[in-house]
Amino acid sequence: MFDQIDPRSPTPLYAQIASRVRVAVAAGTLRPGDALPSVRQLAARLRVNPATVVQAYRDLETEGFVELRQGAGTFVREVRAERRAGERAHQAATLVRRMVAEAGRLGVSIDELHAAIADEIGAKSP
Amino acid sequence: MTNAVEIRGLHYRAGKSFEIRNLDLTVPRGSIYGFLGPNGSGKTTTIRLILGLLRARAGMIQVLGEPMPLRAPSVLARVGFVPEQPHLDPTLTVRETIRFREAFYPTWDGDWAGRLLQAFDLDPHHPFGKLSKGQQGKVMMLLALAQRPDLLVLDEPTDGLDPVVRRDMLSALIDYVSQHSASVFISSHLVHELERMCDWIGVMDNGRLVSEMPMQQFKNGIKRLLVSDAPADAASAPFAVLARDRNGATTETWLVRGWESPMRAWFDGRGASLQSIVDLDLEDGFVELLRTFRAPREQEVR
Numbered sequence: 225m226f227d228q229i230d231p232r233s234p235t236p237l238y239a240q241i242a243s244r245v246r247v248a249v250a251a252g253t254l255r256p257g258d259a260l261p262s263v264r265q266l267a268a269r270l271r272v273n274p275a276t277v278v279q280a281y282r283d284l285e286t287e288g289f290v291e292l293r294q295g296a297g298t299f300v301r302e303v304r305a306e307r308r309a310g311e312r313a314h315q316a317a318t319l320v321r322r323m324v325a326e327a328g329r330l331g332v333s334i335d336e337l338h339a340a341i342a343d344e345i346g347a348k349s350p
Numbered sequence: 351m352t353n354a355v356e357i358r359g360l361h362y363r364a365g366k367s368f369e370i371r372n373l374d375l376t377v378p379r380g381s382i383y384g385f386l387g388p389n390g391s392g393k394t395t396t397i398r399l400i401l402g403l404l405r406a407r408a409g410m411i412q413v414l415g416e417p418m419p420l421r422a423p424s425v426l427a428r429v430g431f432v433p434e435q436p437h438l439d440p441t442l443t444v445r446e447t448i449r450f451r452e453a454f455y456p457t458w459d460g461d462w463a464g465r466l467l468q469a470f471d472l473d474p475h476h477p478f479g480k481l482s483k484g485q486q487g488k489v490m491m492l493l494a495l496a497q498r499p500d501l502l503v504l505d506e507p508t509d510g511l512d513p514v515v516r517r518d519m520l521s522a523l524i525d526y527v528s529q530h531s532a533s534v535f536i537s538s539h540l541v542h543e544l545e546r547m548c549d550w551i552g553v554m555d556n557g558r559l560v561s562e563m564p565m566q567q568f569k570n571g572i573k574r575l576l577v578s579d580a581p582a583d584a585a586s587a588p589f590a591v592l593a594r595d596r597n598g599a600t601t602e603t604w605l606v607r608g609w610e611s612p613m614r615a616w617f618d619g620r621g622a623s624l625q626s627i628v629d630l631d632l633e634d635g636f637v638e639l640l641r642t643f644r645a646p647r648e649q650e651v652r
Contacts, residue, residue: 231542231545231546231631231632232542232545232632232633233631234569234570234629234631237546263528264525264528264529267524267525267528268521268522268524268525268528269521270546271517271520271521271524271543271547272524272546272547273382273524273546273547273548274524274527274528275549276549
């Protein structure tokens, strides 16, 4: 889940970590009551500053995705279906914004982009 | 709260060719401070000054709130050091090396040393001198961590080691830091490793500290701008122009510092247009910083 964090990206690492958790909650990979790795575990695994993980978890708590139980750890909260759908829509919008920008740089038109998406989806689910 | 390391007005000279002039450096307590600079820029010299291994001509060094080198014995008891080159007896086994070191540190954590020995997959009966470079690096890290220091000073601890060894060593370091909230001062050429874990960055070049600031500020502030019909005079710009290069009949690439997005309005008011803004990662930022620092026409780098 955290394997693709990129220290070279302009998006700060804490935001990348928080985003991975939000995506996993929205997709249902993380279920209510599931425990997140401890700050110590995750920081050591990703070789990032422990403060970075603390900030990611704190942001997720403020947004209502997780709760910090004193001495026990960080757990995923019950997130309503609409909220999860909203998060997926947000991820989709981000994905498309990035794709459209990149297409612009490569000189690919919107029609060509549409055609390529239709092709790809057709190929994936006949 | 005092700083982990504080250097003010430091002057040091070795021979005629190399000197450190008027060095100010601050490592906030609890931070992981990445110390960057090209070979020969004075990183190792600065580290040796911090540890009291060299004498400065002038200036003040405080480590963990105590003056160096005056209070070296009590300070060094709380500092873990991983030097660039191992300086251990090659004939002692790993076990003997650990026992020898343990005797000097009342804070020594024998249980943890044992766990690290396993985690690092080290054979305790092997002589240190016969270990691979990566295994030697792991022993050095083990020794520095098991003494439970308040400050770790690491001089290129993972440079030249393979990725698996580097991961193991840095994971152990981070694991230690998250338990003991120790401060870390680490120099390395492996910029992407520093980019992951450091929250402060200092850059040395030619015996001077070129830049020192929080990592996020360092990364956010420096941008590469593609500008068409660029104005000749940028003196009134709300950001600092570090360098500008012409790369076409009407376009220029600007390297700027202190950039914030509303500043694009400055170009609109001058008949210029901003084509794109490129974020720089730490390595690009570092390279560009040195390039502009060394260019004689630029003064506005600090």
